[in-house]
Amino acid sequence: MQPEDTPGARRVLPTVAILAVIFFLSVAGLRPPAPQPASAPAAQFSAGRAREVLNHLVGDGIPHPTGSAANGVVRGRVIDELTKLGYQPQVQTGFSCDEFGTCATVKNILARLDGAEPGASVLLAAHYDSVPAGPGASDDGAGVAAVIEIARALKSTAVPRHSIIILIDDGEEAGLLGARVFVAESPWAKDVRAAVNLEARGTSGPSMMFETGTANYWAVKLYSQHASRPAASSIFYQVYKQLPNDTDFTVFKASGYQGANFAFIGDVNHYHTQLDNFANADPGSLQHHGDNALRMILALANSDLTSPPVREAVFFDLFERGVVMWPAGWSFPVAIVALILLLFQVGWLIAKNRLLPSALLWGVVNWLAIFVTTGVLALILQKILHATGVTPTNWLAHPLPLQIAFWCLAISVVTVLSLAFESRTGYWGLWAGVWIWWTLFSVVISWLSSGIGYILLVPSCTAVLVGLPFTLRRGEPRNGVWLSAALPLFVAGVLGFGHVILLYDGLGIRILAGIALLVALLLSPLAPLLASLREPKGFARFALPGAALVATLLAVFAAVVAPAYSAKAPEHVNLQYRQDADSGRSQWVVYTDSGRLPEPIRVATNFHRLDKGSFPWDSLPAFLADAPHLEIAAPTFTILESSESGGMRHYRALLRSERGAPEAVVFFPPDSGIDHVRIQDQPIPQKTARVFRYFNGWDLYRCLTMTAKGIEVQFELPLGTPVEVYVLDLSYGLPLEGMFVLKSRPLTATPYSQGDVTILSRQVQLNP
Ligand SMILES: [Zn+2]
Numbered sequence: 001m002q003p004e005d006t007p008g009a010r011r012v013l014p015t016v017a018i019l020a021v022i023f024f025l026s027v028a029g030l031r032p033p034a035p036q037p038a039s040a041p042a043a044q045f046s047a048g049r050a051r052e053v054l055n056h057l058v059g060d061g062i063p064h065p066t067g068s069a070a071n072g073v074v075r076g077r078v079i080d081e082l083t084k085l086g087y088q089p090q091v092q093t094g095f096s097c098d099e100f101g102t103c104a105t106v107k108n109i110l111a112r113l114d115g116a117e118p119g120a121s122v123l124l125a126a127h128y129d130s131v132p133a134g135p136g137a138s139d140d141g142a143g144v145a146a147v148i149e150i151a152r153a154l155k156s157t158a159v160p161r162h163s164i165i166i167l168i169d170d171g172e173e174a175g176l177l178g179a180r181v182f183v184a185e186s187p188w189a190k191d192v193r194a195a196v197n198l199e200a201r202g203t204s205g206p207s208m209m210f211e212t213g214t215a216n217y218w219a220v221k222l223y224s225q226h227a228s229r230p231a232a233s234s235i236f237y238q239v240y241k242q243l244p245n246d247t248d249f250t251v252f253k254a255s256g257y258q259g260a261n262f263a264f265i266g267d268v269n270h271y272h273t274q275l276d277n278f279a280n281a282d283p284g285s286l287q288h289h290g291d292n293a294l295r296m297i298l299a300l301a302n303s304d305l306t307s308p309p310v311r312e313a314v315f316f317d318l319f320e321r322g323v324v325m326w327p328a329g330w331s332f333p334v335a336i337v338a339l340i341l342l343l344f345q346v347g348w349l350i351a352k353n354r355l356l357p358s359a360l361l362w363g364v365v366n367w368l369a370i371f372v373t374t375g376v377l378a379l380i381l382q383k384i385l386h387a388t389g390v391t392p393t394n395w396l397a398h399p400l401p402l403q404i405a406f407w408c409l410a411i412s413v414v415t416v417l418s419l420a421f422e423s424r425t426g427y428w429g430l431w432a433g434v435w436i437w438w439t440l441f442s443v444v445i446s447w448l449s450s451g452i453g454y455i456l457l458v459p460s461c462t463a464v465l466v467g468l469p470f471t472l473r474r475g476e477p478r479n480g481v482w483l484s485a486a487l488p489l490f491v492a493g494v495l496g497f498g499h500v501i502l503l504y505d506g507l508g509i510r511i512l513a514g515i516a517l518l519v520a521l522l523l524s525p526l527a528p529l530l531a532s533l534r535e536p537k538g539f540a541r542f543a544l545p546g547a548a549l550v551a552t553l554l555a556v557f558a559a560v561v562a563p564a565y566s567a568k569a570p571e572h573v574n575l576q577y578r579q580d581a582d583s584g585r586s587q588w589v590v591y592t593d594s595g596r597l598p599e600p601i602r603v604a605t606n607f608h609r610l611d612k613g614s615f616p617w618d619s620l621p622a623f624l625a626d627a628p629h630l631e632i633a634a635p636t637f638t639i640l641e642s643s644e645s646g647g648m649r650h651y652r653a654l655l656r657s658e659r660g661a662p663e664a665v666v667f668f669p670p671d672s673g674i675d676h677v678r679i680q681d682q683p684i685p686q687k688t689a690r691v692f693r694y695f696n697g698w699d700l701y702r703c704l705t706m707t708a709k710g711i712e713v714q715f716e717l718p719l720g721t722p723v724e725v726y727v728l729d730l731s732y733g734l735p736l737e738g739m740f741v742l743k744s745r746p747l748t749a750t751p752y753s754q755g756d757v758t759i760l761s762r763q764v765q766l767n768p
Contacts, residue, residue: 006427007482007528009535012544015486015526019493026497029319032206032264032284033229033291042156045149045290047283053081054145054286057128058137059278063755065132065732066104066171067662067705074128078109078168081148086155087111087166094185098175099685100694101677103711104704106171106178110186113154113164120305121163121188123195123257124150124297125179125248127172132732133574133755134276136173138264142281143198144168146290153294160301165192172248174704179248183255193305194219194259196297197249198289203275204282205266205505206320207289209296210236211249213258215308217327220315222303223260224323226295229288232323233316234451235499239506244690258308259300262292265505268395269569272753314454316495331450332443335457339439341464345471346432354474355428363433366421370524371437371517374413378406378516381556382509390560392594394508397569398562403504405555406512408548410519415545418527422534428471431485431528435463438525455495459525463488482529489525496522564594565748572752573598575741577627577734578614581634581762586627588741589614592749597623604744615726615761617667617698628737633658634760635729637666640712642768648675648716649768655703656710657729659760663704666713667726670697673718677701680711717768728761 035047057077064070075091082089089111097103109128115121126143130136151166165188169178183189194213209232212219216237224230249261264285270276315325349355385391385402396402418430425433439460446453467484500518503511533541565571576589590601597607607623614624641652657664668674670692677684679701687699703711706729717723734742734756742756 006532007485009532009540011482012529012532015482015489015529016544018486018490022490022493023497025319026494026501029498030206030501032204032282032288035283035287043153045146045153045287045294047287047290049152050145050149050286050290051283053148054137054141054281055278056081057144058130058135058141061135061274061277063132063135064130065704066106066129066174066177071129071170075107075109075170078128078144078148082109082111082151082166085148085152087113087151092181092186094181095680095682096171096177096180096184097679097682097684098177098180099687100175100691101684101687101699101701102175102177102704103679103682103702104171104174104177106169106174106181108170108178108182109168110182110188111151111166112188113151113160113166115160115163115301117161119191120193121165121191122259122297122300122305123165123167123192123252124293125167125169125195125252126198127169127178127248129170129173129178131173131272131753131755133751133753134273135278136276137278137281138203138276138285139200139271140172140198142200142286142289146198146286146293149290150294150297157298160298162301162305163191164297164301169248176246176248176251179251183251189255192257194300195249195252195257196259196293196300197247197252197261198293199247199261199263200265200285201263201271202265202268202505203270203280204285205264206231207262207264207285207292208232208236209260209262209292210240211253211261212237213253214310215258217311217313217325218308219258219260220313220323220325222299223296224315224325226299227323228291228295229320230317230323231288231320233499234314235316235455238449238451260296262289264289268505268508269397273570273572273750275568275570275750312451314450316454318494319498328450331446331453331457334461335439335443335446335453338457338460338464339443341468342435342439342460345464345467346436349428349432349471352474355426355432359425359429360432362421362424363429363431364436365433366417366425366430366527367433367437367524369421370414370417370520370527373417374410374520375513375517377413378409378513381405381409382513385559390564391509392564392596393571394510395569396509396562396564397566399504401555401558401562402509402512403515405552405559406516407519408552408555410516411523412545412548412552414520414523414526415530415548418530419533419541419545422531425531427481427528427531430531431467434524434527435460435467435488438463455499458495459488459492462491463525485525485528489523489529492522492525563748567747570748570750571598573601573745573749574751574754575734575738575745575756577738577758579630579632579634579760581760584629586629587614588625588627588738590623591620592623595621598746598749600744600746601741604741616669617695617700619696630735630737632760634762635661635664635727637725637727637764639766644719647719649719650716651714651766653713653715654710655713655727657706659729659731660706660708661729661731661760662706663702663730664706664711665700665702665728665730667695667728668699669723669725670699672699672723673721674699675716676714678714679703681714717766719768721768723766723768725764725766726761727764728759730757730759732757734758
């Protein structure tokens with residue numbers, strides 16, 4: 001091995017320093033822009049002005065789910081704001097159901113700004129309803145306030161080519177119901193060609209474009225040309241596609257609308273709780289949301305909307321300063337060329353005796369060892385942390401130590417193994433080993449999903465191009481050899497670090513081992529540089545792996561001693577009062593995130609644990625205690641009419657909450673054979689296996705906006721098999737008798753999503 005064929009030990013430290021700079025730039029690049037003051041020019045989006053609107057809408061901190069009186073108040077405020085701006089807002093009322101069997105009467109707010117051309121129009125949308133457990137200042141108050149501030153700005157810009165329709169919809173949290181009513185029933189819906197939707201799954205962080213219509217390349221191109229601080233990546237887009245999450249944009253996309261969906265996801269612990277309030281709504285996120293949406297809606301409104309081509313793009317932003325993009329079809333052939341070029345270089349090194357075949361083999365093994373060892377150790381660590389109760393929830397109050405631990409674990413494995421293999425591989429053995437795997441994977445991943453594959457493809461291309469002069473000619477200065485390893489490493493860091501940081505925000509604790517694997521992947525190009533560490537003697541040689549190992553252990557220790565929950569990141573603890581009309585039994589029921597009962601609640605009364613709730617469709621553990629019986633009427637399910645045909649009995653039934661609860665539900669047992677369900681004459685789409693899994697195979701039909709009259713449910717059951725259904729009604733909050741349980745909930749716990757509810761139930765036997 002020629003000595004000039006290693007970059008030299010003194011280049012290791014600067015390399016690590018540059019990587020650290022890239023890391024901090026990535027962190028800084030994830031910060032939303034500075035909020036513009038209320039005095040900003042009229043044509044611009046100002047978070048200062050939007051926050052005044054937001055404060056007016058939800059500053060009182062009152063949750064306002066679909067159908068509630070509080071939601072009516074918020075609706076009135078939205079209408080006031082739009083009217084003040086010179087719009088003529090309309091309310092669109094409709095009844096709709098989703099594929100889970102959830103129905104509600106929703107009230108959308110619609111307004112429009114006419115464009116120069118009639119016909120095709122674009123849609124700007126956000127939802128104004130919140131979950132029952134929180135005021136929804138960010139989800140989706142920020143979206144609504146941004147839409148209103150944009151509606152104001154649009155009045156002081158030139159008339160756009162196409163009309164802009166403003167939709168502030170209702171019932172998103174219930175099942176995208178407002179969006180469904182808009183696309184199905186609004187006469188304006190059929191003219192819409194593209195939509196911009198604003199959402200949130202947290203209260204801070206950058207507003208990211210994470211979804212587009214089918215004309216992906218077209219939408220990203222518009223976004224990249226117009227956004228001032230673009231935050232987007234085809235990786236988010238591909239990952240989001242795989243998740244079961246939905247927003248109103250799902251409905252718009254299904255209706256054939258093009259466009260873009262924006263959301264921020266920082267501080268997910270606030271999401272769907274009382275902490276999603278005005279004080280916690282980040283003004284920077286609001287500014288980013290508004291900048292993105294204003295520029296995108298204007299770009300769409302002024303674009304040619306006639307048949308944008310259905311084509312996918314590979315795209316990513318660079319520290320929110322610009323977007324790199326190319327057609328998705330290019331990635332795979334480029335990956336093949338990179339692989340061929342690399343194999344040629346490796347063959348050349350071997351032919352010129354600068355790389356022994358055995359050194360190459362060890363280099364290949366080294367990379368595999370890095371990947372497998374990191375994966376196994378990270379998975380073991382993740383399992384131990386879970387089993388010992390360090391990570392009882394998916395998003396911890398203090399996630400930094402764990403993130404540091406998994407990053408440093410990966411760094412430890414990369415450095416320790418590269419040092420261990422270096423004597424068998426030399427510089428070029430490690431270099432070839434790393435890049436053979438990278439180029440191979442970039443071919444495979446680019447084939448499977450080019451939107452994800454770029455993260456491998458771009459560093460691979462950099463490596464084979466920068467490597468070319470140094471693999472083909474010996475005796476280059478060491479700086480040149482250093483470049484062949486360092487440049488692709490830096491490119492990998494620039495593309496990858498920000499994504500790995502976001503991955504925790506997106507997926508939480510369950511992705512920690514995946515984070516370690518990705519860090520090991522991104523840092524594996526460091527391996528050839530570490531070959532130079534054979535030069536120094538003694539301590540210096542082991543300083544890097546030693547520091548990484550010590551940092552891993554310290555971070556794990558910090559994670560173990562840090563509390564899982566805090567007042568700012570509380571545990572989700574929902575309380576229920578349940579009364580069964582058939583047995584007369586009443587119970588307090590507690591659901592907790594951690595599966596453990598917080599001590600103050602435990603001592604409040606005699607709770608016992610059930611592994612699977614108390615209703616047969618419950619799959620979560622619950623804690624139950626006897627509660628006093630209350631004289632309140634249970635819901636009724638009355639058969640109004642039934643008839644028989646074709647082996648089925650057809651029923652028309654009335655579901656009614658006798659006590660005026662907002663929600664009523666009827667649960668059919670698994671395999672009841674129920675078919676052709678209609679609620680208030682709305683057909684319910686056939687349920688999928690995914691839907692059934694949520695309730696252990698039980699089949700539920702519910703209405704969140706009950707009226708005194710009740711709702712009509714039509715269905716068919718096969719003849720001859722008796723079916724026992726559960727009928728429930730739900731109201732928000734606990735009865736007064738439950739005050740002592742409410743008061744026992746510690747500050748480190750909070751109601752979540754549906755929140756605390758009072759449930760009355762009874763069973764009804766059907767004999768078809
Ligand atoms: Zn939302």
